[in-house]
Amino acid sequence: MPAASSRSVCVLGLGLIGGSLLRRLAGTRPAFGYNRSAATVDAAAADGYDVSNDLLQTLARAQAEDAVIVLATPVTALASIIDAVAEHAPACLVTDVVSVKEEVARIIADRHPHARYVGGHPMAGTVHSGWDATDPALFTNAMWMVTTHDDTDSGDWLTVAEIARAAGSYVVPAANDAHDRAAAAISHNPHLTAAVTAAVGAGESRLPLRLAAGSFRDGTRVAATPPELQRAMLEANAVSLLNTLSETIDRLVAARDRLREHGDVAAVVEAGHRARLAYEEIASGDVEPIVGVTIGEAGWAQELRRQAHQARVWIG
Structure with a gap:
C-alpha cells in the first residue's frame, strides 16, 4: 500500500x-x-x-x-x-x-x-x-x-x-452520533435561527433592512446559502436537529413569557453571554x-x- x-x-x-x-x-x-x-x-x-x-x-x-x-x-x-x-x-x-x-x-x-x-x-x-x-x-x-x-x-x-x-x-x-449532535447545535440550528431572524427582520417594509447593521448581517449570514443546499444538510440531520430546535424553542418561549410577565430577558441573555465567552476562550486560545x-x-x-x-x- x-x-x-x-x-x-x-x-x-x-x-x-x-x-x-x-x-x-x-x-x-x-x-x-x-x-x-x-x-x-x-x-x-x-x-x-x-x-x-x-x-x-x-x-x-x-x-x-x-x-x-x-x-x-x-x-x-x-x-x-x-x-x-x-x-x-x-x-x-x-x-x-x-x-x-x-x-x-x-x-x-x-x-x-x-x-x-x-x-x-x-x-x-x-x-x-x-x-x-x-x-x-x-x-x-x-x-x-x-x-x-x-x-x-x-x-x-x-x-x-x-x-x-x-x-x-x-x-x-x-463518533458519528456525537458529531451529528454537535453539528446540529453549532451549525444546523444556526441556519434555522438565521432564517427566522432574516424573515422577521425583513418585516412589512424595507425600512428595517435599511437600518440593519452588524448584528443582523452577522446573525443572518448563513441564510444566504442556496436553499437547496441548506435543506439537503438540515433534513439529513433531522433527529439531532429536532432536539436542538426543541431546546431553542423552549428557551425562546421561556424568554417571551419572562418578558411578558416580568419585563426582563436576563436568563436567556446571560446564558448566551456565558456561552459566547466560553467559545471565544477556545477559539482564540492556543490549539491544545x-x-x-x-x-x-x-x-x-x-x-x-x-x-x-x-x-x-x-x-x-
Whole structure:
C-alpha cells in the first residue's frame, strides 16, 4: 500500500468543498476529480486541474491507483455515487466531506456494505457554491472531524486524518452520533435561527433592512446559502436537529413569557453571554493537541474521543 503522503486522492464532486480540497491537494500528491456538470469540469480543467465528467472512467482510475475516494456531493446525491463506487472501485478507501455522518454511514452500509469507510467533515465553508467559489486556503486552521469508532481501522483512520492535515486542518476525532449532535447545535440550528431572524427582520417594509447593521448581517449570514443546499444538510440531520430546535424553542418561549410577565430577558441573555465567552476562550486560545496516544494501540480510538471532548485536536 502506498505511503499516505503519496496516496492518490479522487474527489467526487467539485463544488465549494470538494473543489477547494482538490485545489489544495493538487501539486502535493496525485489528485484528480469528477463532476457531472460539464461546465464545472471545463472550468476546473481550464484552471489546470485533472478532472472528468465520466464517473465510471474516474472510478476505474481510482481502483487502479488505490486512490482514496472523497465523496463531496450533497447527501441527496450520494446513493447513486456509492452504487458506482461499490461496482467499479470496491477496494478503495472511502471518506467524505458531508456535514452529517450518521446518514452517510447508513447509506454506505446499505449500498456498499464491505466498504472501507472513515467519515470526515471539515468545519469550513462560505455562503457561495460552485467551482468559482473554491479556495485552496478554505481549510487552513479549520477543524476537520474524522470518524473514530472502536472498530475503525487504524491505518485507514491515519490515511484520512493525514489528508485533513495536508489540507491545513486540525483533526477532531469523534463518533458519528456525537458529531451529528454537535453539528446540529453549532451549525444546523444556526441556519434555522438565521432564517427566522432574516424573515422577521425583513418585516412589512424595507425600512428595517435599511437600518440593519452588524448584528443582523452577522446573525443572518448563513441564510444566504442556496436553499437547496441548506435543506439537503438540515433534513439529513433531522433527529439531532429536532432536539436542538426543541431546546431553542423552549428557551425562546421561556424568554417571551419572562418578558411578558416580568419585563426582563436576563436568563436567556446571560446564558448566551456565558456561552459566547466560553467559545471565544477556545477559539482564540492556543490549539491544545491530543497527547499520549499511539494510533493502533489498545484503546486508541476511545482515548482520542475522550480528549476531543476536552477540546483537544490531533495534529499527528
